[in-house]
Amino acid sequence: MRRHLLTTEELSRDDALLVLDTAERMARVAEASVRKLPTLRGRTVVNLFFEDSTRTRTSFEVAAKRLSADVINFSARGSSVSKGESLKDTAQTLEAMGADAVVCRHSASGAPHRLASWVRGSVVNAGDGTHEHPTQALLDAFTMRRRLGRIEGLRVTIVGDVLHSRVARSNIWLLATLGASVTVVAPPTLLPLGVSAWPVEVSYDLDAVLPKSDVVMMLRVQRERMSAAYFPTEREYSRRYGLDVDRAAILPEHALVMHPGPMVRGMEIASQVADSARSTVVEQVANGVSVRMAVLYLLLGGSGEVS
Amino acid sequence: MSTAGAGARAGKAWVLRRVRPLGGDPVDVLLADGVIASWRPGGSTGPDSEGLPPGTTILDTDGLILLPGLVDLHTHLREPGREDAETVGSGTRAAALGGFTTVFAMANTNPVADTAGVVEQVYRLGVDAGHCDVRPVGAVTVGLAGQRLAELGAMAGSAAGVRVFSDDGHCVSDALLMRRALEYVKAFDGVVAQHAEEPRLTENAQMNEGVVAARLGLSGWPAVAEEAIIARDALLAGHVDSRLHICHVSTAGSVEIIRWAKAKGWRVTAEVTPHHLLLTEDLVSSYDPVYKVNPPLRTADDVAALRAGLADGTIDCVATDHAPHAAEDKETEWAAARPGMLGLQTALSVVMETMVVGGRLDWAGVADRMALAPARIGGLPSPAVDAGGSVAVGAPATVTLLDPSPWQVVDPGALASRSRNTPYAGRSLPGAVRATFLRGRPTVLDGMIV
Ligand SMILES: [Zn+2]
Numbered sequence: 001m002r003r004h005l006l007t008t009e010e011l012s013r014d015d016a017l018l019v020l021d022t023a024e025r026m027a028r029v030a031e032a033s034v035r036k037l038p039t040l041r042g043r044t045v046v047n048l049f050f051e052d053s054t055r056t057r058t059s060f061e062v063a064a065k066r067l068s069a070d071v072i073n074f075s076a077r078g079s080s081v082s083k084g085e086s087l088k089d090t091a092q093t094l095e096a097m098g099a100d101a102v103v104c105r106h107s108a109s110g111a112p113h114r115l116a117s118w119v120r121g122s123v124v125n126a127g128d129g130t131h132e133h134p135t136q137a138l139l140d141a142f143t144m145r146r147r148l149g150r151i152e153g154l155r156v157t158i159v160g161d162v163l164h165s166r167v168a169r170s171n172i173w174l175l176a177t178l179g180a181s182v183t184v185v186a187p188p189t190l191l192p193l194g195v196s197a198w199p200v201e202v203s204y205d206l207d208a209v210l211p212k213s214d215v216v217m218m219l220r221v222q223r224e225r226m227s228a229a230y231f232p233t234e235r236e237y238s239r240r241y242g243l244d245v246d247r248a249a250i251l252p253e254h255a256l257v258m259h260p261g262p263m264v265r266g267m268e269i270a271s272q273v274a275d276s277a278r279s280t281v282v283e284q285v286a287n288g289v290s291v292r293m294a295v296l297y298l299l300l301g302g303s304g305e306v307s
Numbered sequence: 308m309s310t311a312g313a314g315a316r317a318g319k320a321w322v323l324r325r326v327r328p329l330g331g332d333p334v335d336v337l338l339a340d341g342v343i344a345s346w347r348p349g350g351s352t353g354p355d356s357e358g359l360p361p362g363t364t365i366l367d368t369d370g371l372i373l374l375p376g377l378v379d380l381h382t383h384l385r386e387p388g389r390e391d392a393e394t395v396g397s398g399t400r401a402a403a404l405g406g407f408t409t410v411f412a413m414a415n416t417n418p419v420a421d422t423a424g425v426v427e428q429v430y431r432l433g434v435d436a437g438h439c440d441v442r443p444v445g446a447v448t449v450g451l452a453g454q455r456l457a458e459l460g461a462m463a464g465s466a467a468g469v470r471v472f473s474d475d476g477h478c479v480s481d482a483l484l485m486r487r488a489l490e491y492v493k494a495f496d497g498v499v500a501q502h503a504e505e506p507r508l509t510e511n512a513q514m515n516e517g518v519v520a521a522r523l524g525l526s527g528w529p530a531v532a533e534e535a536i537i538a539r540d541a542l543l544a545g546h547v548d549s550r551l552h553i554c555h556v557s558t559a560g561s562v563e564i565i566r567w568a569k570a571k572g573w574r575v576t577a578e579v580t581p582h583h584l585l586l587t588e589d590l591v592s593s594y595d596p597v598y599k600v601n602p603p604l605r606t607a608d609d610v611a612a613l614r615a616g617l618a619d620g621t622i623d624c625v626a627t628d629h630a631p632h633a634a635e636d637k638e639t640e641w642a643a644a645r646p647g648m649l650g651l652q653t654a655l656s657v658v659m660e661t662m663v664v665g666g667r668l669d670w671a672g673v674a675d676r677m678a679l680a681p682a683r684i685g686g687l688p689s690p691a692v693d694a695g696g697s698v699a700v701g702a703p704a705t706v707t708l709l710d711p712s713p714w715q716v717v718d719p720g721a722l723a724s725r726s727r728n729t730p731y732a733g734r735s736l737p738g739a740v741r742a743t744f745l746r747g748r749p750t751v752l753d754g755m756i757v
Contacts, residue, residue, distance in 0.1 A: 009522070086635060086638070086639055087639060087640050087643075088638050088639070106640065107642075108640035108641060108642040108643060109513075109523060109524040109525050109594070109641065109642070110523065110524075110525070110594030110640060110641045111594075111640040111641075113593070113594040114594055114595075114639070114640050114641075128524070129524050129525075129642070130524035130525075130526070131523060131524030131525075132524065166524060169522070169524060192520070192521035192527075193516050193517060193520075193521065193527060193529075194516075194517050194518035194519070194520060194521025194522065195521060196518075197518040197521070197522070198521070198522075
């Protein structure tokens, strides 16, 4: 593994598989109910969240604690950071604390890259702006592999606001690296102009793509996008790109429905679909901890066998 | 270059021995009483030569290229308001070291240069600093707000004698206001320099829209936002028969539109920055805001079109858009950083690398794009060396001496600017300015400020 995990774009196939295999071992350990591993004892992991995300922060926190690391939650909201203290000042503070790893969530694309150039420890990107969210993609891949037994050759359809989605970007690169074929479905306004250079097929017709999908991943669509003229109304969006009960019925029987959460029920996904047996929404949470344990373990070169 | 004799710098007259005007045959040029006094065959001047005023200093300038003093139509000196980033003093030192003898100081200071009082203040600061001439640019609209015309006539009639008006940093996006400004400045042979950026198409824009922006998750600044304004303004300038100047052209499409407008016979001129001639958007992949600039770095195809446009004269001149920023405005995450790059001290070297080394421009072309054309656009008198390389006896001795041979690595800490935001740090660039003369007085000798 490299020193940092900033993107899946730069993640090699071998490293991606190493994370997934390590996560599998972490999951088995957790299932065997050994609550803690001593591997990162004495190491400090800082959760540096400039954006609120209780789910992601908690997931990293649980992962670090299960590896016996000391966890410092450096919530940037309401602290000096939001009063204009710069990212660089924060980085210097973290250096003084002796952070071995910094888990960074930031509203600006590339912020973890900048941080990585200012600190000695490992930086894990926990979501930066509209750029990447690599651990989310890794846990999605982990979930697919657990449910369907493989990733190579899977047909994965990603639906929704691809333009603003860091989850979509991380999934697209990782799935391409692991040999899946990806189709993105969205109104043209919610696809980046440079999508032609991505290793994906593009479709505007969800009904045509669903029967040929092993996995359909629904992205969150923020209501603000409507006022910026990305689409006319919620109702029209939902009709053309929402995963309702009728649409879910044309999926192959084995197909999974995934959502990185939090969901906008009704608009992008019907409740019955989100709560159906093919939905992985709940296990994605548990898998998130296993994958983040694996990432921290590998980046920090944890000692001792895991099994 | 070496100076002969003790007390050389005190001399009021100078001989540039075996200097090559625009890279041509060596001549000896005598600068005296602020003007080009005479010239004779290269190497024929000795200490005892006839006609030399007492105390004349003979400079061995063998091999150096003599250029007219460079003119920058687009400089941000930051004073008044952001003296932590740059002052008229520090910015004009950088200018002189870069071979410039006139800079046009953009109006986006604090307070904005939108009144006779502010432009006169900036003008006087330039006179006091003495490193080069400072010609203030007047704002087109009050406070750069794009709502009401500033008192353009008062600025034109002030001691600063403003001829170039620009809301640079902001686009005069209101078509009617732009039309009126273009018409109004005709009364004093002014020109409106447009920062072409359709504001709605660039809301929250962070970098060139395209493949790289899609990958980096940075919102896009589309080429069309520049091109649409250039097309509109060219049509307006044609309609009212006014002079329009386009700041920092950055896309291949813009070059095409300007070529078309010129073919119509409309009075449209344009500038390109050194950084848009050399750098591409791929540098943004580092997320280092030293590469953040407005308009943004574009693609290799755009760079090729800009070089071709500058070579064939579609783009009239090079202008630096020298934009100093304090460290805290650059050592941040990308979105929080201010756009802009230093340019004055590296401009001539970048033009050498991108235009001369590849054979796109000869030295006459460089003189035209970096001195004669910007002087013409800005309403300055004709420089001392014309496009044919003739040295005009009696003209003000405002010249730049360039050593074309060395390659130097750019060291941000060694630049004269108060800021350090050069995108060329660590890059090796050709050429070195050895001396700059402003009306017969050296502002730079041996590559150092006098
Ligand atoms: Zn501008």
